Amino acid sequence: MHLHLRKALQDMRNNRFLNAITVATIALAVIIVGAFSLFVINAGDLLNTWRQGLRLMVYLEDGLPPDRRPRIEDTLRRMPEIERLQFISKEAAMALLRSQMSRHAALLDGLTQNPLPEAYEVEVRHGVERQMESLAERIEQIAGVEEVAYGKQWIKRFGGLVELLGIIGYALTGLFSGAAVFFVANTIRLILYGRREELEIMRLVGASERFIRTPFYIQALLQGFMGGLVGIGTLYLVYRFTAGDMAATLGGFGFSFRFLPWTAVAGAVLSAMVVGWLGCFASLKQFIASS
């Protein structure tokens, strides 16, 4: 083993240029696939944050007599999906609007009467975020309820986009892994071709195929390992320098960016090694078949 490792390292040193290109190719594939995963993971997080903080606004009919409110409230409370609800009077709604508009609040002074409807702010139970639509429909059936509002269009579209990006990510993963396998295969083929006489001599003096091939596999695995590390490292640096800005942009949502979890990092490096192994396997198979 030690002998094979030494041979593999010697080979890599002798073919520094080819070796660097292969490592760079694998790294590039890892960066692209990793960047996509990073995006999809964080977008998914963001989506969940939004879904979890999701509230329904149940607007009541204008001029509804206050004595009809307890029945509505009762119906709402009996719905299992609802965690909590809070009544917001016209005045409270106005105060909230004022505070949200802060500097432009003066505009509201011109109003002769309060146009804001009374409403219940409903917080849904954890886990039912995906059934918002049907919940909203049922609430709208309650007598005295004018309208139910929540950011459904938004979330649906964004969710769809994240899903689409996920699919593109898978396709890209396949594409770039394939390209990386191809590159490794080519590197090893070039090395094999340059050394076919040496390999033939090795066979003549009693070297087994395994003895001949093992250093190539080690080399390919090392290339994959290095490519994986370089790729993830580069991605991490880029993340470190840009995540701060992005987080600041999205900070208002109470959301923090995160890097790929360590399992994904390990997975990426392992996959890169598999890519190296496959490339080696392909070129050796072809080379043996042609010799």
Add this chain to the structure above:
Amino acid sequence: MQPAHPPAIIRLYRVTRRYGVQKALDAVSLEIPANAFVFVTGPSGAGKTTLLKLLYLGLKANEGQVIVDGMNLARMDRHRIPILRRRLGIIFQDYKLIATRSVYENVALVLEAAGTPHRAIAAGVNSVLRTVGMEKRRDALPPSLSGGEQQRVAVARALVGEPRILLADEPTGSLDSVSAGVVMDLITRFHQRGGTVLVATHDQHLIRSVPARVIHLEGGKLVEILPCSDPGPLDR
């Protein structure tokens, strides 16, 4: 069979090898007992190299049987070829040294391939390099060596694995008489230690220098086997 007769370590029975329609070896049968010293001779193109190649499975026979050290080569599995070759020491007509590896590495390769432990490799290689007088050039690359030096490295590589049989194809072909003497001396000593030796050559001078049996090929056919080297009726 006489019981006193030593068992054959190499046996060919009606072996034919063709290149296209031309027969490089034509129904050759012969037996070589263990610890024999044999010259294979004949004019250029007679089939000497072809015969040696059949013995280390550089080529397969088209017809007939080849048995080497108890192994039937016609029926041998591809992955067992290394086992056969580790029992042979081969000196090739064109040396076949790896140009990009040092003298030491070229010789060590045989032991590495055989799975010899690291320590034993260094000891074995250094000792055999000393024997052939190449220990001072151990780090040199083969292309920087003279023909005679390369030949000595080739001999060292053939001997380092302590083979049962030594196959040598024109081992003195391109050497001056002094270098040739050194190489033949190494081969003779291998024989004296109990090894079986097959030397292909058309150098009659060389044949006369060692008492050995001589197998004479011509046009792929076995013409005669002489029990001991003696100029006899051979041409040239």
